[in-house]
Amino acid sequence: MAVKYTEVNRFTVKFPSKSANEGFARAAVAAFIAQLDPTLDELGDVRTAVSEAVTNAIVHGYKDAIGDITMTVKLLEPDTVEIVVADRGCGIPDISRAREPLFTTGGAERSGMGFTIMESFMDSLRIRSAPGKGTSVTMRKRLNTRRYR
Amino acid sequence: MKINYTLTGGILILKPEGELDHHCAMEDLGRMKELVDVMLPPNVLLDLRDMPFTDSSGIAVLMGLYRTVTGFGSRFAVANTRPQPMKVFKAAGLDRILSFKEEVHI
Numbered sequence A: 001m002a003v004k005y006t007e008v009n010r011f012t013v014k015f016p017s018k019s020a021n022e023g024f025a026r027a028a029v030a031a032f033i034a035q036l037d038p039t040l041d042e043l044g045d046v047r048t049a050v051s052e053a054v055t056n057a058i059v060h061g062y063k064d065a066i067g068d069i070t071m072t073v074k075l076l077e078p079d080t081v082e083i084v085v086a087d088r089g090c091g092i093p094d095i096s097r098a099r100e101p102l103f104t105t106g107g108a109e110r111s112g113m114g115f116t117i118m119e120s121f122m123d124s125l126r127i128r129s130a131p132g133k134g135t136s137v138t139m140r141k142r143l144n145t146r147r148y149r
Numbered sequence B: 001m002k003i004n005y006t007l008t009g010g011i012l013i014l015k016p017e018g019e020l021d022h023h024c025a026m027e028d029l030g031r032m033k034e035l036v037d038v039m040l041p042p043n044v045l046l047d048l049r050d051m052p053f054t055d056s057s058g059i060a061v062l063m064g065l066y067r068t069v070t071g072f073g074s075r076f077a078v079a080n081t082r083p084q085p086m087k088v089f090k091a092a093g094l095d096r097i098l099s100f101k102e103e104v105h106i
Ligand SMILES: Nc1ncnc2c1ncn2[C@@H]1O[C@H](COP(=O)(O)OP(=O)(O)OP(=O)(O)O)[C@@H](O)[C@H]1O
Pocket: A052, A056, A057, A060, A061, A062, A087, A089, A090, A091, A092, A098, A099, A103, A104, A105, A106, A109, A110, A111, A112, A113, A114, A115, A116, A135, B056, B057
């Protein structure tokens, strides 16, 4: 049976696509989900996934420009974190190709592992994108909160 | 990141300190390559005990450093990798390409 999620808390931040904000995005999410008392491993997984999504918006979405990135983090009952990272950049022409491990348009500085890492470190990954319009990445992860351990 | 380093007995130990991401990755890789280029040590050990976090940007850094070091005919190993970075490197299969050592005390 599908789990029904209800929203308990949320925040949204908007910041320009400057690489200094990668660390800020990770720290903001970590501070917010502390409410769910995640384990160190869970915190590491979520911080990694956020870093991948935000870096993609900076590096690929706004390749030659600075634009706004919006990040929304929701705490859902039961014990789930949902993160949406959205840009209004160049978009992805072929999403299933982009999701393949090692696929990259980023050259030697990139390894084509970002989506693979988001997928394996989180429980679910949904990508919506349209060329010329932008990309939004939605990820969820259920946390094994300490209350139940 | 801060790149600490020591050269002892033909081993250059590189010890980056802090979180590794796209913001600092290429600059850090450049600085580490430069140290290798200047010292030309027979062995390079990348000691990651002071790096609590990396994202996929670290994959390209490790591979870039590995190629530089082995390109000079020197040996390259990684030591004291913490759990989160190790999970990222394993996701990319780096544990099958590079030599990861544990508990190297220097
Ligand atoms: N926000 C985005 N806007 C436009 N294109 C994107 C976006 N995110 C990803 N892509 C495209 O999808 C490809 C795969 O992304 P992925 O994160 O898996 O790998 P990468 O960013 O190329 O390398 P890595 O994440 O390992 O550094 C990118 O190379 C890029 O072409």
